[in-house]
Amino acid sequence: MTESPDRIYATPQGQVADFAFNEDVVRVFPDMIKRSVPGYPTIVENIGVLASQFAQPGTPLYDLGSSLGAVTQALRRHVKADDCRVIAVDNSSAMVERCREYLHAQDSMFQELLPADVIEADILDMEFQPCSLVAMNFTLQFVPREQRLELLGRIRQALLPGGALILSEKLRFEDAEEHQLLTDLHVAFKRANGYSELEIAQKRSALENVMRPDSLEEHRARLKAAGFSKVVPWFQCLNFASLIALP
Incomplete structure (x- = not known):
């Protein structure tokens, strides 16, 4: 499937609306995420690799905030445990529809992939089944x-x-x-990927009310408070990181 270039914030907007995962974003999302998040392809592929070490036969694997299903696809490629299935969840109908299309395309290219269910739902309202793996790839930062x-x-x-x-x-x-150093370096990363100063500034304005990042210390403390026994950072590139939390 062809990818459209991200030009959402390329022209001046009198009032920059809050960022939303709508049809416009879905259309350009692969280009947007690749040019905005340093290390994104490495994170996604290695979530599949890491998941293969934790996935247990006969259990579901959750991809919460699945967007277009990149993590779901990685899980399907790498996890070989018997009778597992992926449950991909997103609250954007546009994302869910396109995710299903991408997974159908993946089915035509690979054999013996894990089955996957794509569900439109709010993860805050879900009852989770007993499971062996949960992936949340840049999702928690959008939760209040x-x-x-x-x-x-x-x-x-x-x-x-x-x-x-x-x-x-x-x-x-x-x-x-x-914080300022890594923020400046992230801006330089986006410039190097072709974003203009206008695009960078307008997207920052769009995100400031909907995406609220935490520090690594806050993540660690919250995960421990939630009952996890161990929190291990396994990846960081600039101000983006990925953690493994063990029950």
Whole structure:
């Protein structure tokens, strides 16, 4: 399937609306995420590799906030445990529709992939089945802060012994100089990928009310409060990181 270039913020907008995963974003999302998140392809592919070490036969694997299903596709390629299935969940109908198309295309290219169900739902309202793997790839940062602990607590309760949560997030930093340095380097990354100053500024305005990153220390403390026994960072590139949380 062809990818459209991200030009959403290329022209001046008098009033920049809050960012939403609507049809316009879905159309350009593969280009947007690749040019905006350093290390994104590495994170996605290796979530599949890591998941293969935790997935248990006969259990579901959750991809929460699945967007176009990149993580779901990685899970299907790498996990070989018998009778597993992926449950991909997103609350954007546009994302869910396109995700199903991408997974259908993947089915035509590969054999013996895990089955996958794509569900349109709010993860805050879900009852999770006992599972061995939960992936949240840049999802928690869009959940209201006051609801994050309760959500993680329910995920922890659903995880079977030996399972894992893989959590990827944009980070903020407690040290002001460190935060500014990594923010500036992230802007340089986006410039190097062809975004203009106008695009960078307008997207920042669109995200400021809907995406609220936490520090690594906040993530670690919250995951421990939710009942996880161990939190291990396995990847960081600039101000983006991914963690493994063990029950």
